[in-house]
Amino acid sequence: xxxxxxxxxxxxxxxxxxxxxxxxxxxxxxxxxxxxxxxxxxxxxxxxxxxxxxxxxxxxxxxxxxxxxxxxxxxxxxxxxxxxxxxxxxxxxxxxxxxxxxxxxxxxxxxxxxxxxxxxxxxxxxxxxxxxxxxxxxxxxxxxxxxxxxxxxxxxxxxxxxxxxxxxxxxxxxxxxxxxxxxxxxxxxxxxxxxxxxxxxxxxxxxxxxxxxxxxxxxxxxxxxxxxxxxxxxxxxxxxxxxxxxxxxxxxxxxxxxxxxxxxxxxxxxxxxxxxxxxxxxxxxxxxxxxxxxxxxxxxxxxxxxxxxxxxxxxxxxxxxxxxxxxxxxxxxxxxxxxxxxxxxxxxxxxxxxxxxxxxxxxxxxxxxxxxxxxxxxxxxxxxxxxxxxxxxxxxxxxxxxxxxxxxxxxxxxxxxxxxxxxxxxxxxxxxxxxxxxxxxxxxxxxxxxxxxxxxxxx
Amino acid sequence: xxxxxxxxxxxxxxxxxxxxxxxxxxxxxxxxxxxxxxxxxxxxxxxxxxxxxxxxxxxxxxxxxxxxxxxxxxxxxxxxxxxxxxxxxxxxxxxxxx
Numbered sequence: 200x201x202x203x204x205x206x207x208x209x210x211x212x213x214x215x216x217x218x219x220x221x222x223x224x225x226x227x228x229x230x231x232x233x234x235x236x237x238x239x240x241x242x243x244x245x246x247x248x249x250x251x252x253x254x255x256x257x258x259x260x261x262x263x264x265x266x267x268x269x270x271x272x273x274x275x276x277x278x279x280x281x282x283x284x285x286x287x288x289x290x291x292x293x294x295x296x297x298x299x300x301x302x303x304x305x306x307x308x309x310x311x312x313x314x315x316x317x318x319x320x321x322x323x324x325x326x327x328x329x330x331x332x333x334x335x336x337x338x339x340x341x342x343x344x345x346x347x348x349x350x351x352x353x354x355x356x357x358x359x360x361x362x363x364x365x366x367x368x369x370x371x372x373x374x375x376x377x378x379x380x381x382x383x384x385x386x387x388x389x390x391x392x393x394x395x396x397x398x399x400x401x402x403x404x405x406x407x408x409x410x411x412x413x414x415x416x417x418x419x420x421x422x423x424x425x426x427x428x429x430x431x432x433x434x435x436x437x438x439x440x441x442x443x444x445x446x447x448x449x450x451x452x453x454x455x456x457x458x459x460x461x462x463x464x465x466x467x468x469x470x471x472x473x474x475x476x477x478x479x480x481x482x483x484x485x486x487x488x489x490x491x492x493x494x495x496x497x498x499x500x501x502x503x504x505x506x507x508x509x510x511x512x513x514x515x516x517x518x519x520x521x522x523x524x525x526x527x528x529x530x531x532x533x534x535x536x537x538x539x540x541x542x543x544x545x546x547x548x549x550x551x552x553x554x555x556x557x558x559x560x561x562x563x564x565x566x567x568x569x570x571x572x573x574x575x576x577x578x579x580x581x582x583x584x585x586x587x588x589x590x591x592x593x594x595x596x597x598x599x600x601x602x603x604x605x606x607x608x609x610x611x612x613x614x615x616x617x618x619x620x621x622x623x624x625x626x627x628x629x630x631x632x633x634x635x636x637x638x639x640x641x642x643x644x645x646x647x648x649x650x651x652x653x654x655x656x657x658x
Numbered sequence: 659x660x661x662x663x664x665x666x667x668x669x670x671x672x673x674x675x676x677x678x679x680x681x682x683x684x685x686x687x688x689x690x691x692x693x694x695x696x697x698x699x700x701x702x703x704x705x706x707x708x709x710x711x712x713x714x715x716x717x718x719x720x721x722x723x724x725x726x727x728x729x730x731x732x733x734x735x736x737x738x739x740x741x742x743x744x745x746x747x748x749x750x751x752x753x754x755x756x
Contacts, residue, residue, distance in 0.1 A: 244685055250666075329715070337660065341686035368666075609714075639733075
């Protein structure tokens with residue numbers, strides 16, 4: 200007898216949608232999320248930020264889902280960290296408010312979302328250099344904006360969205376766009392998906408026009424951005440130019456957050472288009488482990504609308520597997536959702552082609568820091584690879600990359616790309632880092648408290 | 659170099675950053691409080707002592723490790739502010755305490 204029919208990790212669009220759907224099939228549902236409020240990244244702090252004119256329009260589409268999730272009857276555990284998952288036993292080890300706790304579930308849906316791709320450029324460890332996502336989090340959670348000279352460097356839809364949101368909040372930024380793929384080349388590579396995704400594309404073009412109209416200055420096609428300054432960023436420079444800078448916001452797209460899916464040993468595949476690893480999954484999110492499903496951006500970047508459909512599909516699959524949904528009803532319910540997800544994914548090919556990250560972002564120059572925690576340069580990683588470090592797991596013994604506080608969350612993609620390059624292999628031929636539990640630090644006191652609870656329960 | 663927008667989100671929660679009172683909006687994290695206090699660096703790295711500020715603010719990078727209410731090495735971006743919270747920067751590596 201397990202505590203819950205379904206445990207969902209993450210309260211973003213996929214997790215919330217999965218919870219609502221699973222509850223509507225009568226399943227008992229636990230949702231574990233690290234943040235204080237539901238929404239994930241795209242709808243982070245949606246309820247609190249809805250009235251802020253800077254971010255309100257972007258957050259509004261998420262409010263009905265947040266409300267449905269709040270009213271779903273799922274057991275919702277915010278500000279809670281999953282630090283171990285025993286997939287075979289369905290046992291989840293959680294930590295919250297200084298306490299550790301174990302719960303069990305018949306099925307587990309990982310809806311861990313996306314993280315920003317690391318952007319290792321010279322000077323990116325200087326205080327004042329942040330990600331574009333971080334600036335959005337400042338806006339959504341607290342209405343806070345950077346002051347002084349604000350520069351956005353990179354590419355992707357988020358750069359333009361953020362430039363507009365900052366402008367609405369009274370901050371005129373400078374955008375240094377690193378995009379080198381032309382619209383025509385991206386269209387040619389994407390094929391037929393563009394027509395189906397025209398609504399999203401029109402939105403993107405409107406954003407770019409809106410940013411310029413609001414006074415955002417734009418330099419396109421820049422190469423070799425670097426942060427400079429003494430003790431903090433004071434200037435951003437690129438090939439053929441420079442500008443004063445108090446806050447530098449970097450962005451080169453997002454990648455699936457696969458820390459947990461890799462730690463529990465799910466099968467992963469290299470996604471060459473998005474230059475990232477993703478867990479292998481069937482149409483309903485079923486992974487290589489019979490108890491575990493993956494849904495949303497954590498299973499491959501597709502955006503929130505695709506994530507909502509994926510979350511519902513994974514929940515319906517859970518209901519079928521647990522005997523709460525007959526096969527014919529399952530087929531009827533999923534057919535529409537599969538079509539909705541396919542439509543939502545249709546512009547991806549174009550977006551991925553248009554915003555392909557530059558080679559220097561994936562595998563930076565020798566003097567650039569690759570591992571921020573242990574302060575290891577790309578050159579040191581390349582040397583270790585030539586000495587015999589065959590992958591990120593082996594490199595730990597050489598340079599400690601992946602053993603610092605972030606446990607490889609940030610450096611693993613860069614380290615793997617550098618090793619592949621030094622060894623003359625394709626990126627997918629170097630096995631990704633295998634994270635270990637605890638997935639996030641827990642104190643000895645928390646573990647001791649958990650053990651006491653277990654002992655008392657056994658008496 | 660960050661500022662609040664009182665018309666959108668008034669700063670109502672008082673916390674102590676390095677002992678100095680700072681007013682921050684409800685819902686902000688301890689890392690945001692450090693930024694609003696005007697400090698660009700939140701810690702000095704254990705390896706080289708270089709200054710480091712928050713990078714991602716979403717729990718990925720661990721650059722914002724700080725001592726919060728006496729507990730060291732906490733991800734300041736993942737801890738929402740509460741009235742009277744004490745937030746201190748970290749210099750170098752932590753020492754094990756009995």
